Amino acid sequence: MAIALVWTRTGPHWHPDGLASAADVTWVRVDSPADFAEVGKEHGLPEQLLAHVAPRSARPARTKPHVELLDGGGIHLVAPTLSFNDPTDVVTGEISCLVVGDVVLTAETGQAGVLDRVQERLAQPQSSPDRLTGGLLSALLLALVQSASDVEDMIADAVVSLEDVVFSPREDAPVERLYEVKREIAEARRALEPLGAELPDLLVDPSGAAPADAWVRRVIAAVDRLDRRLEDHDELLADMLSAHLALVSVAQNEQMRTISAWAATLAVPTLVGTIYGMNFVHMPELHWSVGYPLALGFMAAVGTTVNLLFRRSGWL
Known part of the structure; x- marks a missing residue:
């Protein structure tokens, strides 16, 4: 047309x-x-x-x-x-x-x-x-x-x-x-x-x-x-x-820092629990009457201290 x-x-x-x-x-x-x-x-x-x-x-x-x-x-x-x-x-x-x-x-x-x-x-x-x-x-x-x-x-x-x-x-x-x-x-x-x-x-x-x-x-x-x-x-x-x-990279770094901080917080209790889980015969703390609460208190104290340090540094 x-x-x-x-x-x-x-x-x-x-x-x-x-x-x-x-x-x-x-x-x-x-x-x-x-x-x-x-x-x-x-x-x-x-x-x-x-x-x-x-x-x-x-x-x-x-x-x-x-x-x-x-x-x-x-x-x-x-x-x-x-x-x-x-x-x-x-x-x-x-x-x-x-x-x-x-x-x-x-x-x-x-x-x-x-x-x-x-x-x-x-x-x-x-x-x-x-x-x-x-x-x-x-x-x-x-x-x-x-x-x-x-x-x-x-x-x-x-x-x-x-x-x-x-x-x-x-x-x-x-x-x-x-x-x-x-x-x-x-x-x-x-x-x-x-x-x-x-x-x-x-x-x-x-x-x-x-x-x-x-x-x-x-x-x-x-x-x-x-x-x-x-x-x-x-x-x-x-x-x-x-x-x-x-x-995105900054956000990922923030997430990795948070994950790393919590991993470090749980590392000490995990280490203590792992050691006592070995069940050797010659471990004097196993026979202490205060051994169990003492171990729990130690893990809680160390974990709390590490967590507070990470929060102060801005990782948490």
Whole structure:
């Protein structure tokens, strides 16, 4: 299924009668990148060019971004999308965009809804639209970054809640949740980092100083900023994991100290009882009338003394 929309280069409104003019761009949304060849032929795109981009467009969803400058000034863009079901379930999709002359073909897989955001952005004035499509391509990339930013905000909330759990006295272990969020951060960064490396290919001036490159610089800066935030979240989670393991180690040491103190308290009575349990013939205390209470008193006195010493030292 393909939906054709006509976007004017000169203003932030859809063409009122749906008819393209020389100043307009035809934006076609298709269900799958595999349909680019068929839909492109319907809109008069060169078959040789469509055959060139078809192998990449027809591939299943991939997470590695791809930006290719085509002969004649066209662009073929493949980029991952990010969305979330919950903070520990980041979902990646893919968006494909082919720009040739005044025709823009787009397809999206996944649940990020980037193309819907593009249409919302095009209904409003843009501060720095691209000149190739009158703002459609720049709106697409900014919507892509916006969806990734929403994921980053959700991850940030998850990190804050985990910080409260790590330093709370509750007994539930947050290690599994820590690793789940770290895994989702890694997935988000795998999608964003290559995108930041591919975007400079869209610069007109390699130095990035040309006014026409303002929108590209804006997108690159946004991607870099998101990647730094995700890196900060990842480092904070690593610190929280180290702090949690340190707290667990301290708690285990406290338990071992308590166990050791009670073991030492019971060691003396156990030793005395073991000696008298040998039942040698020549043990004079066995014939004393006060031998039994004396032995019990000695064991109680020594055990109490040892216990008090451990309590004074903080082991109990």
